[in-house]
Amino acid sequence: MMFVQTFGRRCNGGHREREVFFSFFISRSPYSTTAAEASTAFLPEYLAGTLGFSREESISAAAKVTCYTSTTKPALVVDYLKRMGLDLTQIRKCVSRYPKLLYFDVDKNLDPKLQCLQEVGLSGSDLADVIARGAQFLERGLDTNLKPNLAFLKLVFGNNEDVRKTIKNYPAMLRTSCQIMQDNVSYFQKLGFSNEKIKWYISRKPMALRFPLQWFEERVHMLEKDFGIPRESPMFFYGMYAIASASKLSMEKKFAVFRSFGWADSDIITMFQHQPFYFTLSEANLQKKLDYFMNKVGYTPDFLSTRSALTYSLEKRVLPRVYVLNTLKEKKLSVKNHCLYSIICFTEAKFEKLFLLPYKDAVPELYGSYKSRVGR
Template identity: 35%
Template sequence: MRSHLFYSTATKLSPVDESTSAKRIEFVDFLINTLGFSKESAISSSSKVRRLKTTRNCDSVIRILKNCGFDNAQIKDIVAWVPKVLLYRANETLEPKIRVFLELGLTGPDLISLLKRNPCLFDLGLHSRIIPTIDYLRVLLGTNEKVVETINRSRWLFSTSIALKMFSDNVLLLQTYGFSNEQISKFVHKNAMHFTQPPDWLTSKLNWIEGKVGISRDSTEFFRCFHAIASSSLSGMDKKMEVYKSFGFSDTELSTLFKNQPYCFALSEDTIRNKLSFFMNELGYTPSYLVTCPSLFSLSLEKRVKPRNKVLEILKERMLDERKSLITLVSYPELRFQDFLRRFEDKIPSLYQTYISSMSSN
């Protein structure tokens, strides 16, 4: 009766097909009875295992996972994502690989997350792929903690056979650019997710920062600038520069703005346009002034800048506090800004409510 779970045909099965069907039914039963899968999820997980020749390793795998510190919920999560893990040779294949990651400092949840990003992780050679990758990162970064953080940030580090080669090629590229090992280590640690990109991709980004915007590779802000634009295309960056130029920014002002606040170039074209329209067309700010106040670009226009500008306009109309500038008021944390408003409760009782209403209406 259970064989109809997988087959609905009147054709007589060959001995091989009957054996495969029986193993698959046995696998589904194991998922249900041992790990608490629902019937539907057990069938779904079973279908992910293409060649199911044996189930004799399942109990050993569960035991190894428990010995490595995984609880029942975590084991179920692992198996649901990578059901073929139950078919590995527990002591010879699975445990040594898990131990390497646990001893490195990856916690159970971290390792599960890594496994979800790289479902074939335990198929990789321990001595040909896993250990060489970890050893390379340990030499480059210096500590196990940084290695763990880098592995967590670099989604594709274990995904392909050439990932480590591209990673090391990009490190060599940075060395040819004249960056010190310390600079490279910090750069890799913060931008690990980009280091499995082809070296040509990294070269284009570095050249754009240095050649197009004029940020010297000797600048302490160079890597911060890279981080801000790493996820953007160069054509998209060029379009953003054109938006700034359409509002009167010179190449020199753009270079200074980018160095002072790289986030300005991580904004979308529409957001840049909206902010510049408000700052320049409504408030009368000039490019040279905005370059000196780059934090304005990192703040929400609707939830922070405009509501506090409304407060400033009211205070100036009542001539109560003309010394404060908008850049000063928007820099206040919320609680400090509310304390500032309380100074005017007697003279303008409605000021706080006007501020709150202004935030909610934007």
């Protein structure tokens, strides 16, 4: 009672006191039902009945959107997505990952934005994947974000097909600041990168364009001062590609992997000047390949630092070819004398011509076994 009396005095007057008290009491009555509570009960049933969610899935999805109360928008959104060519499985995937999707306004938000994506060729399963993996772009402005981003990507690539592929693979590009992307491309041009190289870079690492300009400036400094690669070097662009999206911690971990196999820092720098793509490999991948080439084959840091051996897949290229060589050796069949590294570097056609086709009669099972190992 003390709370009501004190609060009533602050509200100036007994009549106001009674109004506040009863309002306070009723709002907390176990018999009252709010719109939010009604929506909470509605959505799990709707998700289960219309989209085929399990009980656990529907409760989990509904718990993420308790602030929305409409019981009509979900049906409007689902009907619209069906008209856009998405089937129930695709819609369920979108809603499961982003339940808020059910509460967007179809006419004001969904339709104009998804129409933009359809204009660059995104539809059906591609469109469903973009929504499921990056639907947050729907929260951004049509004219202030989505249209400028698409226009910029069209300008860079020169065609809708590459824009479609980029957005499909990296949906977060749709919510990236267009100004940041423009600033980064301008910076690449300032560094002397051709438009073709910039297009190549963006098609492979578009997400790097989301970083602030300072990020790239720091890595340019790293390439020039730490790795000794001048801007005019042909390897500068590839060095930038290799480390542009790598954090300093990631770089330090990769240095540590090489050092654990006895590499000096000078070996690592020499390697980076010749093979910067090594730094695009994960630490686990580096560890596995260094273990094979150094501990099993016997290559030294001096040999590996200037050659591309680590760029090849162990499972799909190196080990299947070693298997062929060992099989031929066991059969005491004469083969042309090439070093292992050269054999690894041969094109598939040349490897088959030298080491498979001449022995199809002598070792008939070898060709098929090799193909199964490389997954062809």
